[in-house]
Amino acid sequence: MSTTERLYYHDSRLLEFDARVISLSELDDGQIAVTLDQTAFYPTGGGQPTDTGTLGDARVVDCIDVEDDGVLHVIQGPTPEVGDTVHGKIDWLRRLDHLQQHTGQHILSAAFVKLFDAPTHSFRVLEHECEIDIALDEPSDERIEEAVDLANQIIWESRPITIRQVTSEQAATLPLRKEPAREGELRLIEIGDFDLTPCGGTHAKSTGEVGVIVVRSWERAKGLTRVHFRAGVRALADYRKTNQTARDVAALFSAGREDSPTLVSKIIEDNKRLTRRVSELEEVASRVEAEELLQEAVSYRTGSGSDRVPVGMSVIDGERGSSRTVREGSDNNQGPFVIAKVFDDRSADSLKHLALALTAHPNTVALLGSRDGATARLVFARSSDAAGDMNMLMRGACSILGGRGGGRPDMAQGGGKDVAALDKAIQAAAQGLIES
Ligand SMILES: [Zn+2]
Structure with missing residues (x-):
């Protein structure tokens, strides 16, 4: 059995050292691990990630704590021999x-x-995140910031941080913040007149080295409060990032950083108002559009429409703004007008407005589609006096689009991802209507 003296226990500022290689091993993944008689490398453990550095000419990419068997230094590069003296950094x-x-x-x-x-x-110190889970009653921004203020006050007083080795009997008489996780001799970390807790990690020599603590956010997690914090260099990096984001947003308004929230809420309010207004106008426009589409239908019926559009078939031109309207059996006036049309970039709401405007007219069926980005949308509707089950036609059309939809016999909505099949889906619905 080999063991390693842990130099980082006594001096967290010791960054270079010489040591003798006492064994080499190969890990399951084929990487080489070196065990030394002493090391300043802190291995992963106790909520703190591993140190990295160099051992001779090799990179130390990970250090693994194997308790009494020492510390494994996982290296990439030239492997030393057992017995060699190597320089660690x-x-x-x-x-x-x-x-x-x-x-x-x-x-x-x-x-x-x-x-x-x-x-x-x-608690966890991860590569980018730091978090603690605390049993805090009634968590609030105010309470958490109060703790942050006290923590920073302790930092800025540069209180000494010292290490005490005690027996478990001695520890039992001391006011430790948390129970020791192990038996026997204990390593206690004491922050002058503020905190005393058992720990095997690497610590600052005085609180001032921590620099500053900030809390990014917090949330409830499994009955506890999870606080995401950053200290020192991470707090600075986080400030720079956050400040850049705030300045980028402010630049969009040519305003100061502090004015952005007000300006953003104003835009959101304006947007809501405009959306409502557009919706009202769209309803008005739909009525005009419906009139035009129906005019076209009438001209087909009264003009040479029967020559141009075969009886009983819906022809849909995929181009924006073009449509064909047919009525079943152009020789008589019994069948409904079928208005079938595919639009580009029209929302489901907008299609619905148009469908309602069309079917406000008697004996009319609207089979409308839209290529809305990567989504194919459908709205089918009929006037109360027209025949046809829109729900059933919609289900059939949606299966062609590889999507889903449905509704009532007089109005149904749906869609799918197969935008290219939109014309086919509407034709199938028109055919279904004629045959029903
Ligand atoms: Zn610690």
Whole structure:
């Protein structure tokens, strides 16, 4: 059995060290792992991600904690021999980041306990996210910001952070923020007159190194409150990103950053009003459009329509603005007018307006379609005195479009993704109507 002395336990600022290779192993995925007699590399664990860096000329891409068997340094590059002395070097910016998030978590968790007696149940420092799950009664922005204020006050007082080694008996007499997860000798992290908690991670030497703590958002999660926070370098990166977003939005209005929310709500309000107005106007326009379509129908009936449009068949021209209207049996006046037409970029609402305007006229059936982006839309309607089951025709048409739809015998809606089959679907409906 090999073991590794953990240099990071005593000094989180130790970034370079020499060590002897005591064993090599191959992981399941074929990568080589090196065990050293001592290391300053912090392995993944305790809610903190692994350090990276170099070992000789090789990259250390991951470190795995195997407890009493030491730390496995997963390397990419030249593999040293057992017995070699190698030089290790930690990636400082990554270590600093982890150390700030992790120490920040201690401080923030302690602040929630001090103010609201709200203990932390779990925490995670991930590659980009930091979160704690706390048992906070009645969570609110105000309460959470109060804890953030206290945490930052402790940071800006640059209180010392020290490590104490104690036995479990000694620990039992101390006011620890959380119960130790292990037996035997314990490593306690003490933040001057503020927090005392067992932990094996890497910490700042004083609270000031954490820089600042900010909370991005929070939500309820499994009976607890999950708080998403950022400390130090991550808080700065997050500020830059957020500020850029706010400035980009403000630039759209040629306004200041602080004015954006008011201007955005105004646009949303204007948009709602305009949408209502467009809907009203569309209704009026639909009536005019319906008149024109019906005029066309009448001219087919009274003119040479029977020559141009075969009896009992609906012809649909796919071009925008063109349509054919047929009535069943052009020799007599018994069948309904069938207005069949496909539009481009027309919403379901707009089709419905037109269908209602058409079927306000007697003995009329409207079979309308629209190519609305990648969606094929259909609205079928008939006047109360016309024959035909729109619900049934719609179901048949939608199966051609690979979609779904339905409704009442006098009005049905539907659609599908097969936009190219729209003409075919409407023709099938017209045919179905004639045959019924
Ligand atoms: Zn810790």
